Amino acid sequence: MKKMSIVFGAVLSLFFIACEGPAGPPGYDGFDGLDGLDGLDGRDGQERGTVVDITGDFVADDYSLFYEFIQDDIEVFETDIVLVYLLWDQTEDGNGDPVDIWRLLPQTRLLDQGILQYNYDFTFFDVNIFLEADFDLNTLPTGDTDAQTFRIAIIPAEMLQGSRLDRSNVRAVMNTMGITEKEVRKSTL
Incomplete structure (x- = not known):
C-alpha cells in the first residue's frame, strides 16, 4: 500500500507539473x-614593430630633434x-664592409667642458631627442651636434611579454621583430 501511494503521488505530481495555465501578464x-x-582599436596580431633611422642637427636654443611618427605613417x-x-x-668587418655601432639612450659623455648626455622622451605621437649638460x-663642437643619426625602434608590448630580450642590443631587438637592415625606414629632419 505504501508503494502504491508513492507511485500515485508521483503520477499526481507529474500531472500538475505538466499542466499549463493561462499566461501571466x-x-x-x-x-x-x-x-x-x-575602446582603442587593437592590432590584427600581425604587427611586428617598426624601425626608423633619423638624421638631424642639434641647434642652439633647444638642442633637440623632434620626430613625429605620423610623418612616415607609423x-x-x-x-x-x-x-x-x-x-x-x-x-669594419673582416671583408672591409662598414659595421654600425649603436648605443641605447641615454648616453653620457665626459668632455673637457663637463658632462654631456644624449637623452629622449616619447609619446605615442612623437619622439623628442635632446641634449643635457652641466655646461x-x-x-659643443659640431661633431657632437651635427648630422647625428638615431635609430628608433617601436616594439609592440605583446612581443616582449615574458621575454628576456637585451634591449641595449639593437640587432637582438630587430631580430625579435623580424626586421632586416634593408627594411629600416630613413628620415632626415
Whole structure:
C-alpha cells in the first residue's frame, strides 16, 4: 500500500507539473543602461614593430630633434615600447664592409667642458631627442651636434611579454621583430 501511494503521488505530481495555465501578464521593461566608452582599436596580431633611422642637427636654443611618427605613417599604440639608439661609431668587418655601432639612450659623455648626455622622451605621437649638460651647450663642437643619426625602434608590448630580450642590443631587438637592415625606414629632419 505504501508503494502504491508513492507511485500515485508521483503520477499526481507529474500531472500538475505538466499542466499549463493561462499566461501571466507581461513584466515591466527596465531602464536602458548608459553607453560605455569606445575602446582603442587593437592590432590584427600581425604587427611586428617598426624601425626608423633619423638624421638631424642639434641647434642652439633647444638642442633637440623632434620626430613625429605620423610623418612616415607609423602607427604607435600607448602600450608600445619605444627605444632610441645613437649611431656611436663605425668599424669594419673582416671583408672591409662598414659595421654600425649603436648605443641605447641615454648616453653620457665626459668632455673637457663637463658632462654631456644624449637623452629622449616619447609619446605615442612623437619622439623628442635632446641634449643635457652641466655646461653651456653653445660650446659643443659640431661633431657632437651635427648630422647625428638615431635609430628608433617601436616594439609592440605583446612581443616582449615574458621575454628576456637585451634591449641595449639593437640587432637582438630587430631580430625579435623580424626586421632586416634593408627594411629600416630613413628620415632626415
